[in-house]
Amino acid sequence: MNPSERAPSYSGENGSNAEDTALIRRIVDADETALGALYDRWVRSLYSLVLHLLKDPDEAEDVVEETFWQAWRKADSYEPSKGAVSTWLLTIGRRKALDRLRARKRNREDPIQDERGFSDLRSTSPDPGSEAEGSELREHVRAALRELPEEQREVLELGYFSGLSQAEIAERTGQPLGTVKTRMRLAMQKLRAPLSIHRGAAQ
C-alpha cells in the first residue's frame, strides 16, 4: 500500500495520538488515573457513536462503560502500528454496540432501522464544541461520502449501522454476494483516498 493512502488517525479533536498512547502505556502499568484521563478525552465521541447506533441512552452508557473497561483489561493488546488509540477505542465500542443490535435482531426486538444511515450525517451541523482539526476531518469524511455512488453508500450504511453481514446485505438488497463485496471494497477505497488528503495536510 502506498503510505500516502493511509487513512488519517482520528486524533485531532481530542489531542494528539501520542498523548493517548502515553495513557495506554500507563494503563498497562495499572495506573487507573490514566484510565480516567482516557475516559475524559474520548467519552463524548464514543458515547455519540454508540448512541447513534443503539438509539438508547441506557444501552449506550452500558457500552461506554464496557468499552473503557475492556480498554483497561486489554490495554496491552493495543498496537500503535495498527492505528490510533481513538480508532481502537471506537472500534471496540462500535463492535459492542453492533453485538447488541444483533442480539435485538435475534430477539426480534428491533427490526433493521433504515434511519441509521449516512443520509442524515451528510448534512449534520458540525459539533460546535469541537476543535478546528476535528471539524476539518469531518468535512473530509462528509465530502467523501457525498461522492460515493448510491449503491456503494447503501452497502456501507447497512454494514456500518445495522451490523448486517455481507450475506445479509446481499439478501436485503437482492444483489449477489460477490457484488456486495465488491461495492463494499470500492466504497472503502473511495472513502479512504480523500481522507488521506487530510492526513497529508495535517502532517
Added chain:
Amino acid sequence: MNAMTHEEAFSELAAVALDAASPEIANAVRTHAEACPECGPELASMEETIAALGTLVPSGQMNRGRSAGIRSRLLMRARAERELRSAPVPGPPDIARGVASLTGQGQRMTPGAQRPVTGETRTFTPPESQRVRTDARGSGRGVNWYAIAATIALVITGAQMLRMTSERNRLREQVAALDSVAPAQVSDSAAPMIAQRDSMIAAMTGPDVKVVPLMNQNAREPVGRMMWNRASNDWIMVTYNLRPPKPGMTYQVWLVTADAKISAGTFKPDAAGKTMMHARYALDRDALRSVAVTEEPEGGMPAPTGPMVIAGAA
C-alpha cells in the same frame, strides 16, 4: 476454517473492517493479515477509515451525573483489580487448607458459638486467642492463616438487614410475652438469637462502619456491599442479583491490603442471588484497599486465580 489465500483475504478486508464478516472469516483474515505485508496495513487503514466515519455522528452529550458515575465506577473497579492482582499472598504453603476451613470443611476451625441465628444462617466465632491482627506496616506475610480461617465467620444466604431488624423485634416481643407466662428455659433459648441479631445490627451501624460498594461490570448500581465495623472487627457482606457460580465453582471473597490478599471465605448466593456473610477479623483501620470477589474452584484457592466478579475500592 482453513488458512486463506492472499486473494481471498484481500477480498474480505473491507467486510472485516466493517465487522460485516462472519467470525470465522474475520479470524482467518486477521490471521493472514498479521503476517501479510500488504493486507495488514490495508486492514489497519480501512479500520481507521471506519473510525473516521464515527466523526460524523451527531454529538451526543451524556448526562453529566451519569457520566461521572460511570467514570467513578471504572476507576474504583480498576483500582480494586490492580490491588487484587498486585498484592502478594501471605501465609504458609498449605494456605489452601486454611481457606478450605472457612467453608466449614477444614479441621482446624474451632467455632466458639455455632448456634444458628436462624434456620438459614450460621455464625462461627473463634476463641479470642485465635483472633489476629495484621500489621499495616507489612507483616502481612506472617499472617497466621489458620487463625484467619478461624476468625472468619460465615453466614449463609438469604437474610436481609431489614428482615433481621424486624425479626429481632418480633423475637423481643415473643420473649417479653413468654417471660410473663412461660418457664425461664423458653426465653433462655430465644435470648441468644436476639443477641446475635443485635450484634449483627450493631456491626452494620455506627460511626466506625466503613461501607464498600461492590460493583460488577454491567450494573449501574452496586450489587453488593461490604460493611466493616472497624471498632468491633466485624465484616458483613451482602450481595443481591448475583448470578450463581458455574458448576464446580464457588465465589471467594478477598480483603486486599497493600501487603496481602486475605481470603475472607467462600460463598454461593441463593436462588435470588442474595448472600450475607459475616466475618470477624482484625485489620488495621487504614489497611483495607479494596474488596473483591472472584470465581474459584470449590473449596477456594490460596490466591485469586479466577475472574473478578464484583469488587470495590475502600
